[in-house]
Amino acid sequence: MLALVAAVALTVPMLGACGASGGTTTAGKQGCAAYEGETISLVVPFSPGGGYDSYARMIAPELAKRLKSKVIVENQDGAGGLLAINSLATEKPDGKRLAIMNAVGAGGAAIAGAPGAEFGLDNLSYIGRVGASFHIFSTSAKSRFKSFEDVRAANDFRYGSTGPGAADFVNGQMLKAIFKLKAKIITGFEGSEENELALTSGKVDGMTGDFDSRLPAIRNGDHRPLLLLGPKRDPQIPNTPALLELDLTPQQRALARSTVDLLSFGRPIVGPPGIPKDRLTCLRTTLQSVLQDKAFTAKAAKTGRPINWMSGADVDRLVQRLLNSPPEFRSIMKNAYAGEN
Amino acid sequence: MLEAFFSSLLQVLEPTTFLLALLGIALGFVVGILPGLGGAVTLALMLPFVYDMEPVQAFAFLLGMWVVTATTGDITSVLLGVPGEATSAAAVLDGYPLTKRGEAGRALGAVLFSSALGAVFGAFVLALSVPIVRPLVLASGPPHFFMLTLLGLTFVVTLSGGDVLKGFLMAAFGMLVSLVGIDPQAGVPRYTFDQLYLWDGIDLVPLVVGLFAGAEVLQLMLSKTSIAQSPPGKLSGIGVGVRDTLRHWGVVVRSSAIGAGIGIVPGMGGTVSQFIAYGVAQQTSKEPERFGKGSIEGVIAAGATNNAKDAGSLIPTVAFGLPAGAGTAVLLGAFLITGLNPGPEMLTTHVDVTFSMVWILVLSNLIAVAVAFLLLRHLVKLTFIRGTWLVPFLLVLLGIGAFTANNDFADIFVMLGAAVFGVIAIHWGWPRVPFLLAVVLGGLAERYLFLSYSLDGWSWLKDPAVIAFAVCMVAVVLWPPIRARRRRAAAARAPENDAVRGG
Numbered sequence: 001m002l003a004l005v006a007a008v009a010l011t012v013p014m015l016g017a018c019g020a021s022g023g024t025t026t027a028g029k030q031g032c033a034a035y036e037g038e039t040i041s042l043v044v045p046f047s048p049g050g051g052y053d054s055y056a057r058m059i060a061p062e063l064a065k066r067l068k069s070k071v072i073v074e075n076q077d078g079a080g081g082l083l084a085i086n087s088l089a090t091e092k093p094d095g096k097r098l099a100i101m102n103a104v105g106a107g108g109a110a111i112a113g114a115p116g117a118e119f120g121l122d123n124l125s126y127i128g129r130v131g132a133s134f135h136i137f138s139t140s141a142k143s144r145f146k147s148f149e150d151v152r153a154a155n156d157f158r159y160g161s162t163g164p165g166a167a168d169f170v171n172g173q174m175l176k177a178i179f180k181l182k183a184k185i186i187t188g189f190e191g192s193e194e195n196e197l198a199l200t201s202g203k204v205d206g207m208t209g210d211f212d213s214r215l216p217a218i219r220n221g222d223h224r225p226l227l228l229l230g231p232k233r234d235p236q237i238p239n240t241p242a243l244l245e246l247d248l249t250p251q252q253r254a255l256a257r258s259t260v261d262l263l264s265f266g267r268p269i270v271g272p273p274g275i276p277k278d279r280l281t282c283l284r285t286t287l288q289s290v291l292q293d294k295a296f297t298a299k300a301a302k303t304g305r306p307i308n309w310m311s312g313a314d315v316d317r318l319v320q321r322l323l324n325s326p327p328e329f330r331s332i333m334k335n336a337y338a339g340e341n
Numbered sequence: 342m343l344e345a346f347f348s349s350l351l352q353v354l355e356p357t358t359f360l361l362a363l364l365g366i367a368l369g370f371v372v373g374i375l376p377g378l379g380g381a382v383t384l385a386l387m388l389p390f391v392y393d394m395e396p397v398q399a400f401a402f403l404l405g406m407w408v409v410t411a412t413t414g415d416i417t418s419v420l421l422g423v424p425g426e427a428t429s430a431a432a433v434l435d436g437y438p439l440t441k442r443g444e445a446g447r448a449l450g451a452v453l454f455s456s457a458l459g460a461v462f463g464a465f466v467l468a469l470s471v472p473i474v475r476p477l478v479l480a481s482g483p484p485h486f487f488m489l490t491l492l493g494l495t496f497v498v499t500l501s502g503g504d505v506l507k508g509f510l511m512a513a514f515g516m517l518v519s520l521v522g523i524d525p526q527a528g529v530p531r532y533t534f535d536q537l538y539l540w541d542g543i544d545l546v547p548l549v550v551g552l553f554a555g556a557e558v559l560q561l562m563l564s565k566t567s568i569a570q571s572p573p574g575k576l577s578g579i580g581v582g583v584r585d586t587l588r589h590w591g592v593v594v595r596s597s598a599i600g601a602g603i604g605i606v607p608g609m610g611g612t613v614s615q616f617i618a619y620g621v622a623q624q625t626s627k628e629p630e631r632f633g634k635g636s637i638e639g640v641i642a643a644g645a646t647n648n649a650k651d652a653g654s655l656i657p658t659v660a661f662g663l664p665a666g667a668g669t670a671v672l673l674g675a676f677l678i679t680g681l682n683p684g685p686e687m688l689t690t691h692v693d694v695t696f697s698m699v700w701i702l703v704l705s706n707l708i709a710v711a712v713a714f715l716l717l718r719h720l721v722k723l724t725f726i727r728g729t730w731l732v733p734f735l736l737v738l739l740g741i742g743a744f745t746a747n748n749d750f751a752d753i754f755v756m757l758g759a760a761v762f763g764v765i766a767i768h769w770g771w772p773r774v775p776f777l778l779a780v781v782l783g784g785l786a787e788r789y790l791f792l793s794y795s796l797d798g799w800s801w802l803k804d805p806a807v808i809a810f811a812v813c814m815v816a817v818v819l820w821p822p823i824r825a826r827r828r829r830a831a832a833a834r835a836p837e838n839d840a841v842r843g844g
Contacts, residue, residue: 047747048385049671057389077747079523079540086537115530116537158796164528188483188525188792193663193673194607200661201479203796216662216682303392304677338528 032282043099045084089119093274103265114337123273129310132266134230157183160204171208258325349696362401369409380410381667396679405705422557428611435639450582455644460706462597463652484801487789488810515779546746547756555760568724600646604653618646
């Protein structure tokens, strides 16, 4: 009798255990279980070697470890990052194909309604933002433009840019519109590095670019930071004013706000529209745990790719705000992508 | 400064660093041989491994790998007519005909030895440029780069030797192809037929692979023989190639200088410099008519530029953080990872790291070439295998080569299209090089012209350096006919010579 009781006592929890594990398999794997042992592709919309590629290759093994799956990085270069996001948007929404998105460029194209952006910005599934760097407006350390006021007063300012559709071109158009700058935008630089060199040698008077990437030239004394296109000052350059702390009219502020919003969009990880809620939650919490891991963020910061996490839900709200931005902002965006100076 | 130069050698020879360099060399060796899988892509894949390395270690590993890909890329160009890298295409032009004649050993000896010499030359340029590089680069700008692209195009057309008109037409067609993509000024898609694939223009890797390798493989398929059509002759040894290189030291020096010089210019890089060096070698050669049919000078020119250009492209990367090409763009990431800021401090406080790069360039090339020499005897045997056996393997290589650059199937179609175009061009004697270079240079010329104009209006035309470039261009156009006339005049003065020529 005692033996029987013992046997029953032993089998009941075992049955329970079986039932529980059986339940998840029969009902289709829920949440994170759906990814165990599976392969997830993380698409980089550029060729290997750049910032997006570095972020993806840094994050992929951490995601793999936590999801108990294989995460492979796939480079799909083309059309300034639009090609990869367009094709991602038509994928099966099982969350096994994700991409790190060049949100300022590709997202900006969607807001501008530019040709080539064939996805709905508010349909994509946002897992979370990996990084974002506000942009810095800088001049050469040797130039006569020593403050942003000097630039506003000038009528022959030459602003260097890579070309239509690029973030530096959009920034230039926005600054021109907000401050009625009499600046000429010079396009055709191959990349921000070439633009930076033209600034150092005085061939152009100013440029804007990713703050983290421009910091070396500021530190070594080649460039002078005049305005941070962000909400508040950065402790690394405490004497440089931030765009949103300037004294602006409501109309100027609305444009400035949207400009900063677009830059805050940064580098999110996205999936196709319609990833089931349980899977999206799993991906979001897993990414969050990676990006809030102290050892991981310290390593990332050390390698010049700082993590600047924003939750998927917050990215959703940011996208809504951008899609409801003032009509003037969208019309400037439209012109900026069409190359109208 | 000199002290830093030698202490950096000790840093490179430090056991861990040296082992990492050897590891990089081994990787680069294999990657260089595989077509399509380029040095830049491999660098990017290896970047995460340098997180915990010291700067010199990281560069020993990465640079060792990167420069060796350019060296060994020439091996398949010569042996199979399949360039292992886009920058190895010029080695096909004369190296492959030599292989067909059964002189693969000689061609490989020459291309590898000149590669090593070119690397040493380029490294010297890099070391010597340290004190002057910043003012030099700051003084040059879009107008100079524009003139340089024009000079390159001029060379290309005169390079077509006898038939300048055919060369000009092929270059014009190449310019048209270079227009495909998003216009850099207005952001308007040109000739893209609503295909996003075409927004970035025609990619260079599938184009080069198809135009050179694809065309040769198609011909091999049709010929049903082995690549080498005659047994190895007396003059087929590796040692002969090495002696050839030493005999033509002028070609080595000129080609290395061209490689290092053009390597500095952003966007130009190895694809352009190899053909310009080849063109200069042809123009200065005593036997220009043998170019394209198996001239050892052509092989030497291609080899020497190949490695000198890497040193050149490091110059703006180190001094300004401005990458001159895809490879150096990835290396820039390594600077960030190891906590270095490219710019003045690389020439002052961290000058030892810059000098260590010089040593790595030299050492890794010497090691790679030594290893290659040991393996050559076996590699050469490949060329005596029946084509039917070799072709399927080559076709797979070509497909992978075209695909891996962007992971895009459309690239395979571009490769096939380029192969067909290449066969047609070879068959009817239309030069392929002007076409290819115009595709590369056309986009650059357009961009630099617009940039020059929007920066300075037309005042840049009065720049002395611009005028000097223009004079060079005129000289390049006029020199071949003048030389031909002089030769005819000399021949007329010496009728007995004429009789020999006639016979």
